[in-house]
Amino acid sequence: MIGKIRKAIEKNSAIKAWIIRQESIQSSQQYELKDHAEAIRDVKNELFTVDVLCDSRDKDGKLSSGLGTVSILPGGEIQSALEKAVLTAQLVRNEPYDFADPAPIPELELADPVFQKDPEGEINRILAALKQTSDLYPHVRLTAAECFGEEKNTRLISSKGMDARQTTTDIYLQWVFIGGEGNDEVETFAEIQRRRISDLNLEEEASLRAQYTSDLLQAGKPENYTGPVVVQGGTLAVMVAGDVLGGSLLQALSNGGLKYSGETPWEIGKSIFRGEVKGDDFTAWANRQLAYGVPSSAFDNEGIPAQRVPLISDNKLTSFTADQRFAHYLDMEPTGSFGSLELPPGETSTLDLLSGSYIEIAEFSWFNPNRMTGDFACEIRLGYLVENGKKKPFKGGMLVGNLLDALADVSWSRETGFYGNYLGPRGARFNALQVAG
Numbered sequence: 001m002i003g004k005i006r007k008a009i010e011k012n013s014a015i016k017a018w019i020i021r022q023e024s025i026q027s028s029q030q031y032e033l034k035d036h037a038e039a040i041r042d043v044k045n046e047l048f049t050v051d052v053l054c055d056s057r058d059k060d061g062k063l064s065s066g067l068g069t070v071s072i073l074p075g076g077e078i079q080s081a082l083e084k085a086v087l088t089a090q091l092v093r094n095e096p097y098d099f100a101d102p103a104p105i106p107e108l109e110l111a112d113p114v115f116q117k118d119p120e121g122e123i124n125r126i127l128a129a130l131k132q133t134s135d136l137y138p139h140v141r142l143t144a145a146e147c148f149g150e151e152k153n154t155r156l157i158s159s160k161g162m163d164a165r166q167t168t169t170d171i172y173l174q175w176v177f178i179g180g181e182g183n184d185e186v187e188t189f190a191e192i193q194r195r196r197i198s199d200l201n202l203e204e205e206a207s208l209r210a211q212y213t214s215d216l217l218q219a220g221k222p223e224n225y226t227g228p229v230v231v232q233g234g235t236l237a238v239m240v241a242g243d244v245l246g247g248s249l250l251q252a253l254s255n256g257g258l259k260y261s262g263e264t265p266w267e268i269g270k271s272i273f274r275g276e277v278k279g280d281d282f283t284a285w286a287n288r289q290l291a292y293g294v295p296s297s298a299f300d301n302e303g304i305p306a307q308r309v310p311l312i313s314d315n316k317l318t319s320f321t322a323d324q325r326f327a328h329y330l331d332m333e334p335t336g337s338f339g340s341l342e343l344p345p346g347e348t349s350t351l352d353l354l355s356g357s358y359i360e361i362a363e364f365s366w367f368n369p370n371r372m373t374g375d376f377a378c379e380i381r382l383g384y385l386v387e388n389g390k391k392k393p394f395k396g397g398m399l400v401g402n403l404l405d406a407l408a409d410v411s412w413s414r415e416t417g418f419y420g421n422y423l424g425p426r427g428a429r430f431n432a433l434q435v436a437g
Helices: 001-009 079-091 113-117 119-134 204-220 232-239 248-253 256-261 324-330 403-407
Strands: 017-033 034-056 063-072 142-156 162-180 185-193 225-232 284-287 308-313 340-342 358-364 376-389 392-395 400-401 411-412 416-418 422-425 425-437
Touching: 001 017, 001 034, 001 079, 001 142, 017 162, 017 425, 063 376, 079 162, 113 162, 119 142, 119 204, 119 324, 142 204, 162 204, 162 284, 185 392, 204 358, 204 376, 225 232, 232 358, 232 422, 256 324, 256 400, 284 324, 324 358, 376 425, 400 403
Parallel strands: 225 358, 340 422
Antiparallel strands: 017 034, 017 142, 034 063, 142 162, 162 185, 225 425, 284 308, 284 340, 358 376, 376 392, 376 400, 400 425, 411 425, 416 422
């Protein structure tokens, strides 16, 4: 199929450069409802995605470049699909650029050999382990669960002479705990995505969610509060690194495309913060080389090799991240996709972070700061008021602040953790945030 697509491309003189990606996916899926398997599926998919780059001139003779992308199923019509891609590309008027030249591709650990050996069996064992852990907490009921696991084989070839392959795995697990009865019933939803089964940390995560479910039954309403706020684990990862699909504030503001358009105020060599740094100095990497990182890839959709990009050093921006197009416009080397956010360990023990009085945010309903300013007002699904070593659960209210200001006044734990798209301190104590009750 790749050969046929390539021949069709080479016959089209309007195409300046091209990339073909072949993705073959084999997936095992299992759905559980209460105490029995509702459905078990094995799914195989194959897809060819073609990017074409075309140059054109406007009525004044000004040269521009445009990108068109089309997906083709095995055995699908190639010629008409390419004509649509070319038409799309010729309607786009970007400044001229070209696709990336070939470069050495690093070898990364992206596929779980345990899952690859017995996909269906491992999915079954994951769900069985979830049930066994849930049985240790009789105050909650596991009402539904599903687990997907897939192995993806990707091949990318380009008109620039690139021909690369990689294999990745992904494990996705979600479940629902219910506690209480009738009008007092509460529900906790959990989801985890990792490349490797051992990184699910299933017993720890299930135990934590069971405790959250129990605490929600006892939770009261929050009062207005200003002061230290502690965030830990996966909740901290989402707060700082965003979710896998949506990215984060740091990812947005360090994006070369936004720099080119003037939408980000960040400048190389200058502080990313608006004022004085009162807490720990901030350093970060955009790491697409992170072993088993969910956004990690040996090469991205453009064929750009994985890098560990020094992003921020001691509060100052070190580099932007950029795809081939915007790297060309900004006269920099392309970094490709952002990858995972990596932070160095802090200097404070978790025990010291949890000293004194503070509020801990266990879960947000959704943490969604403004991607340009960092301002947020996010609903708290579960939190704790901690005074004299005693934790009082509450639900509702809003955590209010600005993420950049919060990162300028924070203490990081020296204990670290890995949460799919984040590697860094397991805990953080933000010294001055507000809870609106």
